[in-house]
Amino acid sequence: MKHGSSSPIILLLSRVLSPYIMLFGMYVIFHGHYSPGGGFQGGALLASSIILIRIAMEEKVHQLHFNKAYGIPLGAVGVLIFFGVGFIALIMGGHFLDYGLLPFPGIITAELRFYGILLIEVGVGLAVMTILVSIYDNLLEEDDDESI
Amino acid sequence: MSIGVFALLLIYAAYGLPYRGDPNALVNQEISLTGTPVASSYYIENAMTDANTPNMVTTVLGDYRAFDTLGEEVVIFAAGMICFLLLNRERKREARKQ
Numbered sequence: 001m002k003h004g005s006s007s008p009i010i011l012l013l014s015r016v017l018s019p020y021i022m023l024f025g026m027y028v029i030f031h032g033h034y035s036p037g038g039g040f041q042g043g044a045l046l047a048s049s050i051i052l053i054r055i056a057m058e059e060k061v062h063q064l065h066f067n068k069a070y071g072i073p074l075g076a077v078g079v080l081i082f083f084g085v086g087f088i089a090l091i092m093g094g095h096f097l098d099y100g101l102l103p104f105p106g107i108i109t110a111e112l113r114f115y116g117i118l119l120i121e122v123g124v125g126l127a128v129m130t131i132l133v134s135i136y137d138n139l140l141e142e143d144d145d146e147s148i
Numbered sequence: 149m150s151i152g153v154f155a156l157l158l159i160y161a162a163y164g165l166p167y168r169g170d171p172n173a174l175v176n177q178e179i180s181l182t183g184t185p186v187a188s189s190y191y192i193e194n195a196m197t198d199a200n201t202p203n204m205v206t207t208v209l210g211d212y213r214a215f216d217t218l219g220e221e222v223v224i225f226a227a228g229m230i231c232f233l234l235l236n237r238e239r240k241r242e243a244r245k246q
Contacts, residue, residue: 040220
C-alpha cells in the first residue's frame with residue numbers, strides 16, 4: 001500500500017492510535033517483571049503500531065517513521081544483545097546466560113539477575129518488532145510489483 | 149462428521165484431567181513418577197529470592213530457561229531472514245526475465 005488511504009478518518013485514527021499502541025508495547029516490555037508480558041508480546045505490539053502507520057499512510061511518510069532498510073540489521077542487533085549478555089557472563093567466569101556474573105559493580109546478585117532479564121527482554125522486543133515489520137515489508141513489495 | 153467425532157473424543161478425554169491446583173494431581177507432586185525431584189517446585193520456592201522478580205513466569209522464561217528463549221528469538225530471526233532472502237530472490241529472477 002504505497003499510496004496510503006485517502007479517508008481522513010483512517011489517517012487521523014491511525015495517527016492518534018499508533019503512539020498509544022507503541023507506549024503500551026514499551027509498558028509490556030519494561031513491566032514484564034511485575035505483570036504478564038515480556039519481550040515477545042511487547043515486540044508484537046510495537047510492530048503492530050508501526051504496521052498500522054504503514055497501512056494508512058503513503059510510502060514517503062512511513063519510510064520516515066521506520067525505514068525498511070533497518071528491518072533485518074536491527075533484528076540482528078536484538079539477537080546480538082541477547083547473545084552478548086550471555087557471552088559476557090561466560091567471559092566473566094560463569095555459565096552461558098548466568099546473569100549473576102555480569103560486570104556491573106555495586107549491585108547484588110539478585111539485582112544483577114533482575115537487570116539481566118530486563119536486558120534480554122529489550123533484545124527480544126527489538127528483534128521481534130523489526131523482524132515482523134521486515135516480513136510485512138517484503139510481502140508488500142512483492143504485491144506492489146505485481147500490481148504495476 | 150469425523151471432526152465432530154474427534155471433538156466429542158477430546159471433550160470426553162478432558163473429563164479425565166485433574167482440576168487446576170489439585171494438590172493430589174500428578175503434575176503438582178514434588179517427586180515425579182520416576183522418583184526424581186520436579187524442577188517446578190524449585191522454581192516456585194526460589195524465583196523471588198534468586199532474581200528479585202515477583203513475576204515467576206518472567207524468571208523461568210528469562211533466567212532459568214534463557215537458553216530456550218534465545219533459541220526462540222533465533223527462530224524468529226531466521227524466519228525473517230528466510231522471508232527476506234526468498235522473496236528478494238524471486239523478485240530478482242522476475243526482473244531478469246523481463
